[in-house]
Amino acid sequence: MRNILSGLILICLCLLWCGGCSRTGADSRSVSFDKGWKFTLSTQPGDSTSFSSPDFDDSSWRDLDLPHDWAIEGSFSEDNPSGTGGGALPGGVGWYRKTFTLPASMKGKCIYVDFDGAYMNATVYINGHDLGTRPYGYASFSYDLTPWLKPGENVIAVRVDNAEQPNSRWYSGCGIYRHVWLRALDPVHVAQWGTFVRQDSVTPDNARLTVLTNVENTGDKDVKAELTTSVVDADGKVVASVASPVELSPKCKVEVVQPLDVVSPSLWSVKTPYLYTVVSEVNVDGVTVDCYETKTGFRSLEFDAEKGFSLNGERLKINGVCLHHDAGALGAVVNRAAIARQLRILKEMGANAVRSSHNPPAPELLELCDSMGMMVMDETFDMWRKKKTSHDYARYFPEWHERDLTDLVVRDRNHPSIIMWSIGNEVLEQWSDAQADTLSLAEANLILNFGHGKDMLADKEAPMSVNSLLTKKLADMTRELDPTRPVTAGCNEPAPGNHLFRSGALDIIGFNYHDDWFKDVPKNFPGKPFIITESVSALQTRGYYRMPSDSMYVWPERWDKPFYDESFACSSYDNCHVPWGNTHEGTMRHVEDNDFIMGQFVWTGFDYLGEPTPYGWPARSSYFGIVDLAGFPKDSYYMYQSRWRPDLDVLHLFPHWNWKEGQEIDVWAYFNNADEVELYLNGESLGAKRPEEGSYHVSWRVPFVPGELEAVSRKSGREVKRDVVRTASEPYAVRLTADRSEINADGEDLCYITAEIVDNKGNVCPVADNEIEFSVEGAGKNVGVDNGSPVSLEPFKSDKRKAFNGKALLIVQNTGKRGDIKVTAKSAGLKSGDVTVAAR
Ligand code: GAL
Numbered sequence: 026m027r028n029i030l031s032g033l034i035l036i037c038l039c040l041l042w043c044g045g046c047s048r049t050g051a052d053s054r055s056v057s058f059d060k061g062w063k064f065t066l067s068t069q070p071g072d073s074t075s076f077s078s079p080d081f082d083d084s085s086w087r088d089l090d091l092p093h094d095w096a097i098e099g100s101f102s103e104d105n106p107s108g109t110g111g112g113a114l115p116g117g118v119g120w121y122r123k124t125f126t127l128p129a130s131m132k133g134k135c136i137y138v139d140f141d142g143a144y145m146n147a148t149v150y151i152n153g154h155d156l157g158t159r160p161y162g163y164a165s166f167s168y169d170l171t172p173w174l175k176p177g178e179n180v181i182a183v184r185v186d187n188a189e190q191p192n193s194r195w196y197s198g199c200g201i202y203r204h205v206w207l208r209a210l211d212p213v214h215v216a217q218w219g220t221f222v223r224q225d226s227v228t229p230d231n232a233r234l235t236v237l238t239n240v241e242n243t244g245d246k247d248v249k250a251e252l253t254t255s256v257v258d259a260d261g262k263v264v265a266s267v268a269s270p271v272e273l274s275p276k277c278k279v280e281v282v283q284p285l286d287v288v289s290p291s292l293w294s295v296k297t298p299y300l301y302t303v304v305s306e307v308n309v310d311g312v313t314v315d316c317y318e319t320k321t322g323f324r325s326l327e328f329d330a331e332k333g334f335s336l337n338g339e340r341l342k343i344n345g346v347c348l349h350h351d352a353g354a355l356g357a358v359v360n361r362a363a364i365a366r367q368l369r370i371l372k373e374m375g376a377n378a379v380r381s382s383h384n385p386p387a388p389e390l391l392e393l394c395d396s397m398g399m400m401v402m403d404e405t406f407d408m409w410r411k412k413k414t415s416h417d418y419a420r421y422f423p424e425w426h427e428r429d430l431t432d433l434v435v436r437d438r439n440h441p442s443i444i445m446w447s448i449g450n451e452v453l454e455q456w457s458d459a460q461a462d463t464l465s466l467a468e469a470n471l472i473l474n475f476g477h478g479k480d481m482l483a484d485k486e487a488p489m490s491v492n493s494l495l496t497k498k499l500a501d502m503t504r505e506l507d508p509t510r511p512v513t514a515g516c517n518e519p520a521p522g523n524h525l526f527r528s529g530a531l532d533i534i535g536f537n538y539h540d541d542w543f544k545d546v547p548k549n550f551p552g553k554p555f556i557i558t559e560s561v562s563a564l565q566t567r568g569y570y571r572m573p574s575d576s577m578y579v580w581p582e583r584w585d586k587p588f589y590d591e592s593f594a595c596s597s598y599d600n601c602h603v604p605w606g607n608t609h610e611g612t613m614r615h616v617e618d619n620d621f622i623m624g625q626f627v628w629t630g631f632d633y634l635g636e637p638t639p640y641g642w643p644a645r646s647s648y649f650g651i652v653d654l655a656g657f658p659k660d661s662y663y664m665y666q667s668r669w670r671p672d673l674d675v676l677h678l679f680p681h682w683n684w685k686e687g688q689e690i691d692v693w694a695y696f697n698n699a700d701e702v703e704l705y706l707n708g709e710s711l712g713a714k715r716p717e718e719g720s721y722h723v724s725w726r727v728p729f730v731p732g733e734l735e736a737v738s739r740k741s742g743r744e745v746k747r748d749v750v751r752t753a754s755e756p757y758a759v760r761l762t763a764d765r766s767e768i769n770a771d772g773e774d775l776c777y778i779t780a781e782i783v784d785n786k787g788n789v790c791p792v793a794d795n796e797i798e799f800s801v802e803g804a805g806k807n808v809g810v811d812n813g814s815p816v817s818l819e820p821f822k823s824d825k826r827k828a829f830n831g832k833a834l835l836i837v838q839n840t841g842k843r844g845d846i847k848v849t850a851k852s853a854g855l856k857s858g859d860v861t862v863a864a865r
Contacts, residue, residue, distance in 0.1 A: 051165075051388035051436070052217060053318035055139055055206035059091040062201075063122045066095055076120045077150035077182040083122050095119050096187075096199040097356025097809075101818045103642045105190075110466035112196030112634035113645040114356075119200050121183045127174060134209040135243050136174055137217065138181065139167040141203035141388055144357060146186035152179055160421040161429050162187070162197060163350075163384035165436055167217055171243075191466040192416040194407065195349050196634030196646075198357020203387050211314035212244035215305050216278060218435045220319045222303050224509055229337075232287040232323040234265075238305050239280055242273035249273075251308045252281050256301050258291070264301075271307075292337050293322025293441040295377045298398035300441070322395060322441030328511055328533060328554035330547070334444075334623040336400075342616065343400065343444075343624025344669045345378030346371060346651065347559055349633035350386065353654045354809030354821040354836055356634070359387045362775040363836075366764065368397050370652055371630050374662055375669025380558070380626040383407035383450035383515070385433045394442035402558070402626065403437055404447040404515070405430050409495060411453035412462040413469050419462075430499060434506040443510065445533060447558065448499040450515040454492035455523045456481035470636055471584035474517050474538060474605030482522025492524035500530035515558035517605075521549045533623075538562065538605045543615050543622060557616065557625035562606030564595035564639065564648040567659045567813050568791060568830030570680045571596035574691035574724065579604050580639040588639040593816045595639075595648045597660050597680070598693060599722075603638060609651075609661045610721045613668060627651065627665075637815055646815045653813030655834040656777060660693070664721055667697040674698050676746040678736040681791035683752055684729040692725045692734065699738035699745040707732040713739075753788035756795055758856035760787070761848060770804060770864040772841030778860060780826075780833045780850050789831045795852045796827045804864040805837040805846030839864045 063086035067076070075081055099105075099115035106116055127136070140147065144162030148155065152175065156168040170181075187199040208217075219239040226233045236254050250273060255266040267283045291299040300322045307315040327335040334343055352363040364387070371379070378400035381390065385405065394401050409426070412419035430448070437443055453459040456477050461469040483490050489497070500512040511532030514525050519542035525531060534550045536542070537559035546555045564580060569592070571578060578601040581588035595601045599608045606612075609627070616625050632650030639648075651665060652658050663677030676696040684690050694702045702723050703713035707730065714723035727734075731752035738745045760781045768774040782793035801807045809821045812829035819826060826833045837846055846862045 051141070052139065052206065052208060054210065055208045058138065058205040058207040061123060062089055062091055063087065064089050064093065065120050067118050067120055072118050076122070076184070078153045079180040086122065091205055092202050092358045093200045094198040094202045094356035094358045097358070098822050100820060101645055107190045108466040109642050109645050110195070110470050110636050111191050111193055113642065114196065116187045116190045116199060118188050119185045121185070121201055122180060124178055124180050126178055131209050135212055136170045137167055137208040138170055139165070139206040139208060139217070140201065141165050141359070143183065143185050143201045143203070144187055144197045144199060145192070148184045150182040160425060161418060164429050164432055165388070189416040191414040194413060194466065194470050195636050196351050198351065202357035203359045213240070213242050213248050213250055213273065213307055213309055214315035215239065215307060215317040216241045219317065220303065220305055220439065222319055222321045222439050224323060227290070227292070227323045227325040229292065230289060232290040234285045234287065236283045236285055236303060237280055238283070239278050240271050240273065240307060241278045242275060245275040247274055248309055253306045253308065254283050254285065255304045256285060256287055257304055258301055259299060287323065290323045293324040294337055295398040295400065298322065298396055300395060319439050320395065321439045324441055326444050326510070328623065330552050330554050331621055333620050343378045343556060344376050345380055345402070345624060345626035346376050346630030347380045347382040347626045347628045348630050349382060350384070351634045353656065354811040359389055360773065360775060361389045361393070362773065364390050365393050366656065366777060367631060368393055368399055370656060372397060372399065374651070374666050376630065378402065378624070378626065379630065380404060391437060391440045391442060395440050399442055400444045401440070401442045402445050402447050403433065403443045404450060405433055406449045406452070409449060409452045409454050411459070413453070414466050415462060427502065430502055431506060434503055438507045445510055446503050446507070446512050447535065448503060448512060448514050451517045451537060454495060455516055455518040455525050457483070457490070467641060468584060470638060471581065475584045477518060482520055483524045483527040485522070489528060490524050493528035496525045496528035497530040513556060513558065526550070540607050540612060540615055543619065547621055554623055555621055556623045559628050560612045560625040561602065561609055562628045562649055563599060563602040563609050563661065565597045565601065565659045565661065566594040566648060566815065567597060567653045567657055568681070569594040569597055571598065571600065572691050574598035574600055574693065576600060587641065593640055593644055598691065599661055599664065609664055613721065614719055617668070631656070632815065643818055644816050648815055655811040655813035657813050657832055663695040667695045668721060671697065674746045676702065676736060676738045676748045678734065678748040678750055682734050682750040683791050686729060688729045690727050690729050692727050693722050694736045695722050696738045699740045702736050702738045705735045706730065751788045753790045754784040756782045756790045756793050756855055757785040758783050759797055759850040759852050759858035761850050761858040761860040763860050763862050765862070767863045767865055768839055770839055770841065770843040772839055774839050776805070776837045776846070776862045778835040778837060778848055780828065780835065780858065782828050782831050782855070791831050793831045794827050794829060795855060796825055797833050798825050798851045799835045800824065800849045801837055802847045804840050804842040804844040805862065806840055807835060808838045809836040810834065837862070
C-alpha cells in the first residue's frame with residue numbers, strides 16, 4: 026500500500042503544476058503537456074532559429090492547446106504541393122513554444138518530454154538548446170530535459186517542417202498532431218517503454234510470462250534496489266508477484282528477467298477484452314522510488330497454413346479493415362473519442378481487426394483496440410530505401426529505420442490487440458528494379474498495383490538479393506524484439522519470386538489484392554499461413570447510384586490515362602472498383618470459401634483525406650471507405666454486417682426512393698439469417714427472391730412510382746426483419762441527432778451531431794444539398810463540420826456546411842466546463858433543428 030501511495034504522490038505532484046489535467050498517457054507516470062502553447066506558421070525567410078531562444082518575444086503568436094494540425098485549418102487548393110493525393114491542403118513550417126516553471130518539489134528529479142508524434146522533421150529545443158530532430162512523422166520520441174532545465178521559467182520550442190512535399194501518398198497533416206507528455210522521475214526508475222510482458226505460453230489454465238524490465242540509474246551513485254513485479258486483475262486483486270534485487274552502477278541500465286505464472290487467467294478476446302495491469306515497483310532502502318504500470322492481456326495466437334487463424338484455440342476469421350490516421354474534419358489531430366467512434370462504428374459492422382496502414386499508429390488507437398476487443402496489424406513503413414514520392418521517408422530510411430522500427434516494437438509489444446507486425450507496405454524492394462519516384466503523386470498511387478515484369482523478380486537459384494537481405498534484417502530485428510508474434514508485409518507482387526518472399530523471412534505470406542492468385546498460395550508457399558493484407562478497393566460515394574447495377578465500372582482504366590467522369594462520383598451499388606481490386610462481395614467470397622485464407626483487411630474502413638482515386642482535382646479525399654469521411658455508412662457497410670454479424674438480424678434495402686416517374690430502378694437488399702426477401706411497392710408484392718449462387722444480395726428492377734418500398738426477410742416462412750424506404754417530398758426541416766446524449770466534461774471529449782434535411786413527415790431528402798448553419802452554446806464548441814463529399818471544397822473549420830445527399834455533420838468538443846451544450850441548426854426556408862447534450 027505504501028508503495029502505491031508514494032507512486033500516487035508523485036503523480037499528484039505533477040498534476041498540480043501541470044494545471045490539474047488528470048489524463049495520463051501511454052506511460053502511466055506521465056502527465057499531459059498539451060495545454061498553453063504558442064504557435065506560428067512560418068515561411069522562409071521568417072523561419073528563424075531565434076524562435077527557439079528563451080528570450081524570443083512570442084506574444085504575437087497564436088495561443089493553442091495540442092494536439093494541433095495546421096493543414097486541416099487551411100484551404101483546399103490545386104496548387105498546394107501535397108497535391109490531391111495528399112489532400113490538397115497546405116504544408117509549410119510551423120513553430121510551437123511553451124513557457125513553463127518547475128515546482129521546487131521537482132528538484133533532483135529527471136524530467137522527460139514525450140511526443141507521441143509530430144509530422145514531420147520535428148526539432149525540439151529546450152532553453153535554446155537543440156535536443157535533436159526526428160524525421161519520421163509517425164514515430165513517438167522523447168528527450169531528457171534535465172540537464173537544461175533551470176529554476177524559474179523554461180521555454181520549450183518545437184520546429185515542425187512539412188514544407189517539402191509530396192512526401193506521402195495520403196494526407197499526413199502538419200504539426201504536433203498527437204499528445205505531448207511530461208514525466209518526472211527519480212533517478213532510479215523503469216526506463217521509457219521499459220517493460221516487456223512476454224507471453225511464453227497461454228492456456229485457460231495458466232499464462233506463463235517472462236517479464237523483462239529495464240531499470241535505469243541516471244544518478245552518479247551505486248544503488249541497490251529491488252524490483253517487485255505484480256500482475257493485478259481488473260478488480261484490483263494481485264494474482265501473481267515476484268521481487269528481485271537489482272544492482273545499479275551510476276548511469277546504467279539493467280534488464281531484470283522475472284518469470285511469472287497467472288493461474289486460470291481471464292483471457293483477452295475480441296468478445297471479452299479482459300485486461301490486466303502489470304505493476305513494476307522499484308524500491309531503494311525501503312522507499313518506493315518508481316511505480317510503473319503496463320496494461321496487457323493474455324491470449325494465444327495460432328496461424329496455420331491450412332486452418333487459418335485461431336485466437337485462444339478457437340478459429341476466427343480476421344475480418345479486418347485498413348485505416349489511415351486522419352479523423353476527417355479533425356484532420357490528423359488525435360482524439361480518443363474520435364478514434365473510439367470509428368472503432369465503435371466498425372465493431373457494429375462486425376469488423377474484428379484493423380491495420381494501421383501504413384505507419385505506426387497513435388498510442389490511443391492501440392489502447393482502444395485493447396479495451397474494445399479489436400485485433401491489430403501494426404505496420405511500420407510505406408517505403409524502405411526506394412521512394413514512392415519525391416520527398417518521402419526513403420531519404421531518412423538508411424539512417425533511421427533501425428531506430429524507428431525498434432521504437433515501434435518496443436513501444437507497442439505489450440498490447441494484446443496486436444496479433445502481427447508488418448514491416449512494410451508495397452515497398453518497391455519487392456522487385457529487382459522498380460521506380461515510382463519519377464512519377465507524380467497521383468501516378469505513383471496508381472502505378473503501384475499495375476504489375477511488374479517477370480524480369481524484375483528474384484532469381485530462384487541465385488543467393489539472396491540485397492532486397493531479400495534487407496527484408497530478413499527487418500524481420501529478424503522485429504522477432505528479436507518480440508519473439509511472440511509473426512512478421513508479415515503487405516506485398517503487391519504475389520509471385521514467389523518477390524524478393525521479400527524469397528528472403529524466407531516472413532512468417533506470414535501477405536499480399537494486397539491479386540484475387541486470382543489466392544488459389545495458388547498453398548502451392549506457391551507450402552506450409553506458410555496467408556493473410557490478405559489489403560483487399561477490395563471498391564469505389565463508392567454515399568448516396569450515389571449508377572445503373573444498371575449489373576454493369577461493372579472498373580475505374581480508372583489505366584494508370585497512365587487521366588480519368589474523367591462528369592459525376593465525380595462512384596456508384597454505391599457494389600459495381601465500381603479499381604482494376605487491381607474487386608467488389609466487396611467478390612473478395613468476401615474468396616475469404617469465406619477458403620479456410621487457408623486467415624482473413625482480409627479491406628481498403629478501407631473509413632474514407633480518408635487524399636488519394637481520391639479515380640479522380641483528380643477537385644476531388645480531394647478517398648472513395649474507398651465502407652464508411653464516408655463524415656462517418657456515415659455507405660450501403661456496403663450492411664453487406665459486411667450481414668456476413669460478419671450472425672448474432673444480429675440484418676436487412677438493408679437501397680437505394681432511396683426519389684426518382685423520375687417510370688425510371689427503371691435497381692433495388693438491392695443485403696440480409697442474413699433468412700432464406701428470402703420479399704419486396705412490396707405501395708403494398709403490392711414484387712416477389713420474393715433468394716440470392717443467386719455466390720451472391721450476398723438480392724435485387725429487383727422496378728419502374729419507379731412514388732410511395733413506399735418495403736422489404737421483408739423470412740426464414741422458413743417466419744418473418745425476420747423489415748426495412749422500408751419512402752419517397753421524400755420537399756425539404757421541410759433540419760433534424761439533429763447526437764451520437765451520445767452525455768459526454769465527459771474533460772475539455773477533450775466529442776459529440777458527433779448528424780444533421781439531416783427531412784420532409785414534413787420526417788423522411789430524409791436523399792439528394793438535398795441545403796446549406797446548414799450551426800451554432801453551439803454552453804459547455805461545447807464547434808471543432809469541425811463535414812458532409813462526406815469527396816469533392817466539397819468548403820472548409821472543415823466553419824459554422825456552415827451544405828448537406829451532401831441529405832446529410833451533414835457537426836463535431837462538438839467539450840470546453841472543459843460542465844453543463845449543457847445546446848446545438849442549433851438553421852437553413853434558409855427550413856424549420857430549424859436543435860439538440861442538447863450534457864457534459865458531466
Ligand atoms: C494500395 C496501397 C494503398 C492504397 C490502395 C488504393 O496499393 O497499399 O495505400 O494506395 O492501393 O487502392
